[in-house]
Amino acid sequence: MRLPSSSEIHDLSVAEFDTTTLLAHASAQARRRNYSDFMIVDIDSHHYESDHVREIYPYIDDPVVRQTAQSFAQTMGLPMFPQRGNEQDMAGRITRSPLRRMEKSPVQAPGQGAAHDTTLALRWMDAMGVDYTCLFPTPMLSFGLHPQVRVEVALSKAYNRWLCERILARQPRIKSMLYLPFNDPEEAYRTVEEFSEKPGVIGFLVTSVRFAAVYDDRYMKVYRALEERGKPLAFHSAYNWYTRDMEQLNRFISVHALSFPFYNMLHLTNWIINGMPERFPKLKTLWIEAGLAWLAFLTQRLDNEYMMRPSEAPLLKKLPSEYISEQYYSTQPLELVRNSKLMEATFEAISAETQLCFATDYPHWDFDLPNTIYDLPFLNEQAKRNILGGNAARLFGLQPWKWDEKGKPIYAG
Amino acid sequence: MEFPSSDRLHSFFADQHDTSKVLAHASLQARQRNYADMTVVDVDNHHDEAAAYREIIPFMESPVGRQMARSLSNEGRRAMVPRTISYEDGAGRMQRFALAATEKVPENLPRGVALARRAMDAMGVKYACLLPTTTLRLGMQPKREFESGLSLAYNRWLAESVLPSDSRIRGMLYLPLYDADACLKSVTELGDRPGVVGCVVTSARYTTIHSEEFLKTFAAMEERGLILAFHSGANWTDRTMGLLNTYSSVRALSAPYFNSIHMTNWLMNGMPERFPKLNTLWMESGVGWIPSLMMRLDNEYLTRNFDAPLLKLKPSEYMQRMYFCSQPLDRPDDLGLLEAIFRAIRAETQLVWGSNYPNADFDLPSTIFDLPFLSATAKLNILGGTAAKLFRLN
Numbered sequence: 001m002r003l004p005s006s007s008e009i010h011d012l013s014v015a016e017f018d019t020t021t022l023l024a025h026a027s028a029q030a031r032r033r034n035y036s037d038f039m040i041v042d043i044d045s046h047h048y049e050s051d052h053v054r055e056i057y058p059y060i061d062d063p064v065v066r067q068t069a070q071s072f073a074q075t076m077g078l079p080m081f082p083q084r085g086n087e088q089d090m091a092g093r094i095t096r097s098p099l100r101r102m103e104k105s106p107v108q109a110p111g112q113g114a115a116h117d118t119t120l121a122l123r124w125m126d127a128m129g130v131d132y133t134c135l136f137p138t139p140m141l142s143f144g145l146h147p148q149v150r151v152e153v154a155l156s157k158a159y160n161r162w163l164c165e166r167i168l169a170r171q172p173r174i175k176s177m178l179y180l181p182f183n184d185p186e187e188a189y190r191t192v193e194e195f196s197e198k199p200g201v202i203g204f205l206v207t208s209v210r211f212a213a214v215y216d217d218r219y220m221k222v223y224r225a226l227e228e229r230g231k232p233l234a235f236h237s238a239y240n241w242y243t244r245d246m247e248q249l250n251r252f253i254s255v256h257a258l259s260f261p262f263y264n265m266l267h268l269t270n271w272i273i274n275g276m277p278e279r280f281p282k283l284k285t286l287w288i289e290a291g292l293a294w295l296a297f298l299t300q301r302l303d304n305e306y307m308m309r310p311s312e313a314p315l316l317k318k319l320p321s322e323y324i325s326e327q328y329y330s331t332q333p334l335e336l337v338r339n340s341k342l343m344e345a346t347f348e349a350i351s352a353e354t355q356l357c358f359a360t361d362y363p364h365w366d367f368d369l370p371n372t373i374y375d376l377p378f379l380n381e382q383a384k385r386n387i388l389g390g391n392a393a394r395l396f397g398l399q400p401w402k403w404d405e406k407g408k409p410i411y412a413g
Numbered sequence: 414m415e416f417p418s419s420d421r422l423h424s425f426f427a428d429q430h431d432t433s434k435v436l437a438h439a440s441l442q443a444r445q446r447n448y449a450d451m452t453v454v455d456v457d458n459h460h461d462e463a464a465a466y467r468e469i470i471p472f473m474e475s476p477v478g479r480q481m482a483r484s485l486s487n488e489g490r491r492a493m494v495p496r497t498i499s500y501e502d503g504a505g506r507m508q509r510f511a512l513a514a515t516e517k518v519p520e521n522l523p524r525g526v527a528l529a530r531r532a533m534d535a536m537g538v539k540y541a542c543l544l545p546t547t548t549l550r551l552g553m554q555p556k557r558e559f560e561s562g563l564s565l566a567y568n569r570w571l572a573e574s575v576l577p578s579d580s581r582i583r584g585m586l587y588l589p590l591y592d593a594d595a596c597l598k599s600v601t602e603l604g605d606r607p608g609v610v611g612c613v614v615t616s617a618r619y620t621t622i623h624s625e626e627f628l629k630t631f632a633a634m635e636e637r638g639l640i641l642a643f644h645s646g647a648n649w650t651d652r653t654m655g656l657l658n659t660y661s662s663v664r665a666l667s668a669p670y671f672n673s674i675h676m677t678n679w680l681m682n683g684m685p686e687r688f689p690k691l692n693t694l695w696m697e698s699g700v701g702w703i704p705s706l707m708m709r710l711d712n713e714y715l716t717r718n719f720d721a722p723l724l725k726l727k728p729s730e731y732m733q734r735m736y737f738c739s740q741p742l743d744r745p746d747d748l749g750l751l752e753a754i755f756r757a758i759r760a761e762t763q764l765v766w767g768s769n770y771p772n773a774d775f776d777l778p779s780t781i782f783d784l785p786f787l788s789a790t791a792k793l794n795i796l797g798g799t800a801a802k803l804f805r806l807n
Contacts, residue, residue, distance in 0.1 A: 004483035071504035075511035083496035092484040247555045
């Protein structure tokens with residue numbers, strides 16, 4: 001494949017691509033830091049489900065949506081998804097994005113996209129020393145903006161079935177929190193009912209990029225169903241350049257900086273102020289892919305507002321920051337701040353030692369390796385291990401996946 | 414290529430596309446109606462300029478923009494142009510979209526020109542104004558420098574590589590209506606080039622067209638006798654349009670909606686008084702929206718004329734001096750209604766026919782020719798006479 005550069009002379013021509021080679025330094029890091037001593041859980045990684053629409057579309061129930069989707073993919077070569085401007089690969093500098101389709105695997109064949117993705121996931125998990133990963137889709141993160149609710153419902157259900165049957169049921173190291181078609185609360189409820197007992201389903205997911213009020217009464221039975229089944233609810237953020245506010249920004253970096261925390265801030269504010277933690281005290285919630293810096297801001301801001309206007313949040317029995325420190329958070333993209341005291345204080349504010357869960361976001365452009373956490377100077381060894389795997393293992397009930405003859409666990413690192 | 418249907422039995426294969434064959438009935442119509450005896454001008458014909466992005470990108474000035482565009486178009490994703498959900502090909506029902514790339518054309522002509530000429534010959538069209546397709550979505554590109562850079566490149570490519578190749582083809586410069594300097598640059602650099610008849614604003618955008626910064630551009634166009642066209646379209650990413658759940662609904666409402674906004678701003682801010690010789694052309698919204706907006710704006714103006722101090726006439730009177738493209742022509746059961754609309758907008762001198770070929774909902778010349786209430790002169794004018802004057806065709 002030819003990768004264009006600033007001039008034709010500097011164009012790159014690439015003949016092959018291999019995840020293990022790409023992540024050689026990650027493997028070296030894993031060995032040097034002895035990740036083989038403990039379990040690492042990555043609660044947020046991705047695959048490109050849009051590469052496999054031909055396998056997924058036959059799972060669509062609704063015959064009209066199925067035909068439209070299949071025809072559209074075949075004739076126009078496009079998925080039936082809302083499309084985001086794609087500048088994530090920085091004009092080709094992040095080569096794994098365009099090159100991913102060149103990677104070979106022994107299971108590669110038409111109709112075997114799920115097996116191929118599973119092989120690739122195990123490649124990077126082994127390279128990084130990751131024992132379990134929670135695999136999410138990619139373009140579907142923008143599904144919440146789909147103007148056709150019927151399509152969001154039909155496609156997400158098809159994806160969930162395909163994922164459960166073709167990936168989760170076959171590879172115990174890959175888990176997922178399944179997409180809830182949140183623009184239709186009744187269908188979201190049915191999704192919980194249909195899938196919560198399937199192997200590998202460790203929770204359910206709201207993609208945060210959407211215009212939905214999470215306190216809406218119509219969602220209460222969804223939350224109750226999750227609470228009864230002990231399945232955590234995650235909010236996975238993303239960006240949306242096409243809003244009146246974000247359109248003022250002229251660079252992807254700016255949108256990426258603001259839009260991710262913005263959506264999670266919005267939903268977490270609704271969640272707390274409307275007393276959801278009091279109404280569903282046993283429901284665990286997890287906030288993904290917004291980094292951590294926003295939490296230092298939100299804890300202070302909400303406490304201050306609450307103390308001035310508690311009458312507007314009558315269900316609360318303690319400060320917003322106290323509820324915030326009882327939720328779960330993913331680490332990625334961990335801000336590499338100049339002043340590490342700020343980060344340390346943020347870790348403290350959210351009770352990181354018990355609430356923070358490591359995430360790679362691999363293979364997206366800004367992924368983190370486990371050393372992002374392991375090398376932090378202010379954490380003790382136990383805190384590092386909790387964040388890298390222990391907290392997630394407790395939250396999702398994960399056990400080691402391999403033991404030696406003496407019954408001692410063997411870890412991927 | 415397989416075109417899947419609701420079941421295997423009804424799916425079918427097609428591997429070749431030939432515009433002349435697709436338009437065989439149009440050719441027949443053209444002969445039956447003797448279009449050879451008149452000058453038919455298509456003011457709205459689209460070329461697939463995105464297929465030529467590799468030729469257009471080198472015209473971009475910024476090396477950063479050039480590299481970005483090359484890289485982003487590498488996989489044919491055309492990601493530099495915002496996408497909205499659309500089912501333009503009706504899930505395979507209109508095969509010309511998927512098969513467009515398979516059509517063979519002579520090598521001595523730009524592909525877009527060769528294809529346009531084929532469609533023109535089939536429809537009985539003498540002259541056509543080529544407008545871009547994919548690039549019209551650039552109005553929603555929040556990275557504004559990209560709109561400026563790519564549109565200037567398109568304009569230069571159009572003036573240098575497309576228009577000189579065929580004396581029957583005309584074109585319009587794309588105005589990146591966020592960046593006043595870039596708009597003015599296109600007009601002053603390329604506005605006098607042969608074949609350039611005006612400038613097109615893609616209406617699906619969030620710009621106040623009466624902003625002071627654009628006045629220089631409009632003045633430069635007025636001096637050169639260039640037409641200012643507002644080309645509307647479907648934009649499902651708009652918050653209001655996002656309330657609609659079918660593509661047909663968006664198609665029905667989005668185009669007249671954006672043109673109504675810009676028309677209202679154009680009138681209430683007295684632009685027709687400030688640029689009395691600048692001709693405006695409103696495209697791809699049909700005609701139904703025009704009289705309703707005329708009545709509505711007149712009514713507002715008569716009760717609150719202090720809001721529009723520059724106006725010397727009623728809004729509808731200015732609108733009667735503007736030009737409108739007929740496509741997609743609305744089809745009321747009661748043709749008397751259409752006749753009344755034609756009268757209200759002075760169709761005989763102000764309406765111009767456009768095909769919008771090869772987009773999903775194109776119109777043939779018979780759409781106008783077969784209207785029973787039009788006089789022979791009116792048909793001649795709408796199908797070509799008026800546009801010939803506007804475009805200064807010989």
